[in-house]
Amino acid sequence: MSDAYMPGFGNDFETESLPNALPQGQNSPQKCNYGLYAEQLSGSPFTAPRGTNERSWLYRIRPSVRHTARFSSHARDHWKTAPHICDDVMPIGQLRWDPVPMPDEPVNFIDGVRTMTTAGDVHTQVGMASHAYICNAPMGDDYFFNADAELLIVPQIGTLEIFTELGRMTVAPTEIAMIPRGMIFQVDPADGEARGYICENYGAKFTLPDRGPIGANCLANPRDFKTPVAAWEDKETDCRVHVKWCGQFYVTEIGHSPLDVIAWHGNYAPFKYDLKTFSPVGAILFDHPDPSIFTVLTAPSGEEGTANIDFVIFPPRWMVAEHTFRPPWYHRNIMSEFMGLVHGQYDAKEEGFVPGGMSLHNMMLPHGPDTMGFEKASEAELAPTKLDETLAFMFETRFPQHVTSYAMQLETLQDNYIDCWKGLKKRFDGSIEGNWD
Secondary structure, three states, X not given: OOOOEEEXXXXXXXXXXXXXXXXXXXXXXXXXXXXXXXXXXXXXXXXXXXXXXXXXXXXXXXXXXXXXXXXXXXXXOOOOOOOOOOOOOOOOOOEEEOOOOOOOOOOOOOOOEEEEEEEEEHHHOEEEEEEEEEEOOOOOOEEEEEOOOEXXXXXXXXXXXXXXXXXXXXXXXXXXXXXXXOOOEEXXXXXXXXXXXXXXXXXXXXXXXXXXXXXXXXXXXXXXXXXXXXXXXXXXXXXXXXXXXXXXXXXXXXXXXXXXXXXXXXXXXXXXXXXXXXXXXXXXXXXXXXXXXXXXXXXXXXXXXXXEEEEEEEOOEEEOOEOOOOOOOOEOOOOEEEEEEEEOOOOOOOOOOOOOOEEEEOOXXXXXXXXXXXXXXXXXXXXXXXXXXXXXXXXXXXXXOEEOHHHHHOOOEOOXXXXXXXXXXXXXXXXXXXXXX
């Protein structure tokens, strides 16, 4: 069966996979059709303001209390949670990695999560973690939910088939998927193997940023977000539900699939989004705005204008600014930036930053174009130019990102990354007025 979706961001949806499975006019009838159970899944406190109150009503074969039995601990060595600081602390510095190697042995999506950085504190529900994932095997009879965070998934190689309690999504590179906190799901690599990135958001959920003076249109438009219709699995086999709770992992054994929701309505739901539909806004005369102009989603903090996380992309776009150094300028930032590259070349780095790679520029550490990028941009003819066949992104947070032992010891860590700026020589000459030559 092909996937089907409902458009809109944060809408109140309703969907059923059997006729009249969804009650009308009430949420919890004395007896549901088809012998279903009514259950509410809340993504916010009951008393949250209407604009931020999130919940969905699910009509399912068994209630969730039947989808857990006794829990036992289940270690996952490569998935780490904040606060997490390694015993062997790496000196601060700008960091960059080549892609995480694909596994030789069978590895499913959940077992293939590799934490690169953590930030904040999961116990107080602030901060995030940046992960890479690699997988080449289906999850089979294993299912997962994350009580700590919602998961923003960014594929880089290979399409993912994501089956959640509320429906199925097919998510390819240049698309993203969001799985809400606490929602059971399963992920399989549709093309045999897959690699990509995950932002695990402990804090307030991702939402669309305010556009301010941009107005009502452009950036990520709500109609381009797609939420799946109801789909279910009635499987009577030995299954395992894995749980992440306060940074610890547990597993429970059950005798059936937990993906048994026949119908649902509400606004707490997974979604996918095609990054090619992002409508960028930029400078049309000189200089260029801050990279925040490319924010797709933001997870707010308690401080206005300071995000717990911003998800920022650098998509194909026209460069037309006059008398302007067009790549991102050199800067230091109170935010900490974890960056990845889905495909193509990032315009601030001429070499060394490859698709599937990652970089980390922590708060107040300087960064910007490498030597070759600076020289190329400084000498370029400033005619209208389309930056095409590229897609980079950032997970940017107000918190410092601590590097994990796995990331420090990863064989793809580039020990010579700092050398990319070595060629930026002194050009100052106080006796000559005007631009250097």
